[in-house]
Amino acid sequence: MSDEIKKHERGVFHVAPLPVLIGVWAALMVFTWLTVAITHYDLGDWNLWIAMLIATVKASLVALYFMHLRYDKPFNAVVFIGSLFFVMLFVSFALMDTIEYHPELILDYAPVLHP
Amino acid sequence: MSERNQAQGNPDASHSPHLSHHFATPLQQYETGKLGMWLFLVTEIVLFGGLFCAYAVYRANHPEIFVYAHKYLDVSLGALNTAVLIFSSLTMALAVRSAQLNQQKALIRFLAVTILCGFVFLAVKAVEYEHKWKHGLLWGVHYNPEKHNTESHDIGHEAKSLPDHANESSPMLPTENLHNPIPTTNEKSAIAPAADAPRGLASRFDPDLYEHIRDVPKNVQIFFGIYFVMTGLHALHVIIGMGLIGWILRRSIQGHFSAAYFTPVDLTGLYWHLVDLIWIYLFPLLYLIH
Numbered sequence: 001m002s003d004e005i006k007k008h009e010r011g012v013f014h015v016a017p018l019p020v021l022i023g024v025w026a027a028l029m030v031f032t033w034l035t036v037a038i039t040h041y042d043l044g045d046w047n048l049w050i051a052m053l054i055a056t057v058k059a060s061l062v063a064l065y066f067m068h069l070r071y072d073k074p075f076n077a078v079v080f081i082g083s084l085f086f087v088m089l090f091v092s093f094a095l096m097d098t099i100e101y102h103p104e105l106i107l108d109y110a111p112v113l114h115p
Numbered sequence: 116m117s118e119r120n121q122a123q124g125n126p127d128a129s130h131s132p133h134l135s136h137h138f139a140t141p142l143q144q145y146e147t148g149k150l151g152m153w154l155f156l157v158t159e160i161v162l163f164g165g166l167f168c169a170y171a172v173y174r175a176n177h178p179e180i181f182v183y184a185h186k187y188l189d190v191s192l193g194a195l196n197t198a199v200l201i202f203s204s205l206t207m208a209l210a211v212r213s214a215q216l217n218q219q220k221a222l223i224r225f226l227a228v229t230i231l232c233g234f235v236f237l238a239v240k241a242v243e244y245e246h247k248w249k250h251g252l253l254w255g256v257h258y259n260p261e262k263h264n265t266e267s268h269d270i271g272h273e274a275k276s277l278p279d280h281a282n283e284s285s286p287m288l289p290t291e292n293l294h295n296p297i298p299t300t301n302e303k304s305a306i307a308p309a310a311d312a313p314r315g316l317a318s319r320f321d322p323d324l325y326e327h328i329r330d331v332p333k334n335v336q337i338f339f340g341i342y343f344v345m346t347g348l349h350a351l352h353v354i355i356g357m358g359l360i361g362w363i364l365r366r367s368i369q370g371h372f373s374a375a376y377f378t379p380v381d382l383t384g385l386y387w388h389l390v391d392l393i394w395i396y397l398f399p400l401l402y403l404i405h
Contacts, residue, residue, distance in 0.1 A: 013215055013374075013377075016212055018212070021212065022205075025201065025204075032194060032197050035398075036190060039405055047405035051403055054399070059395050065208075066204050066391075075150065076153045079157055083160045083161060084160065087161060091167060091168045094172055
């Protein structure tokens with residue numbers, strides 16, 4: 001069996017080392033605990049951004065190690081990150097647009113108030 | 116396969132039985148399949164991206180709805196499901212590793228644990244859905260928690276019973292007066308403004324009596340619409356993933372996979388990890404709103 005492992009580690013398919021997988025799992029659990037714990041503190045707008053940052057770190061760990069992106073040819077990562085880029089582009093343009101149509105902006109201009 | 120090789124005059128019939136004729140090596144075939152799977156996962160990301168966009172637009176316009184409505188979600192159940200999915204991702208990664216190392220028994224065991232985690236996830240989800248169903252916390256016109264408040268007292272707030280005359284005196288809820296003290300229309304009213312009526316009626320209400328209504332934002336059903344579509348589509352992916360893992364498990368028991376051929380195990384694993392990845396974002400966005 002140890003010959004088998006050696007053959008694969010230098011050979012065609014990369015086998016993720018056991019300590020790495022267990023370590024990634026432990027890190028994911030710690031980050032899950034952290035993201036729940038942080039909601040007990042009121043940090044204003046930062047709460048959302050910290051939660052998103054932690055989620056992105058967790059997603060990166062899953063993609064890099066569980067999904068093997070780190071060991072794959074980089075083209076798979078380009079495809080994956082490309083899709084995330086386009087989703088971000090989509091969401092940010094939609095947000096830029098919807099902010100322009102904020103109802104309170106219209107309230108100042110359009111309606112005629114009772115005299 | 117071997118017939119084709121012979122027809123082409125290829126004497127090499129000893130190569131892997133899993134290698135299609137249009138690939139040069141098993142590695143090339145494996146990497147091509149993997150790229151194809153990643154392209155499929157990209158379409159999944161874009162599918163969920165549209166829903167995340169809807170979420171972002173509604174939250175940007177109406178943050179008060181999200182702050183109010185997320186209290187109806189149980190953080191501990193959401194965190195439990197996060198832990199279950201992360202653990203199932205680990206067992207899936209271990210299953211792929213077992214297949215790569217020719218460990219048949221471990222492969223079967225890890226796949227079975229992964230499916231089991233899928234069932235636990237769906238069971239917790241069912242408990243959450245049932246709770247919302249019971250309390251009328253649903254999408255669109257089905258959102259009617261008021262109807263259920265008199266029967267149950269275990270959710271966020273309890274409805275205080277209103278005195279009858281308060282309802283009779285004005286069909287308009289006092290909340291509307293508090294939010295919009297100046298009526299805005301584009302036409303001049305034919306009725307002369309009255310000093311004490313009809314808005315003057317508002318002063319007869321005891322504002323404390325309506326505290327529980329005043330704090331409720333309008334259109335809370337939008338949050339539950341987004342919640343059910345996003346978690347529902349995610350749950351559908353969990354079910355599909357469990358089906359795929361079941362198929363892989365059956366083939367593993369039949370001994371189809373080995374160090375030489377484990378592509379289906381790996382690609383199903385990628386799908387399962389993506390389901391985990393989407394939940395990693397759904398959990399803080401839906402359950403942990405501050």
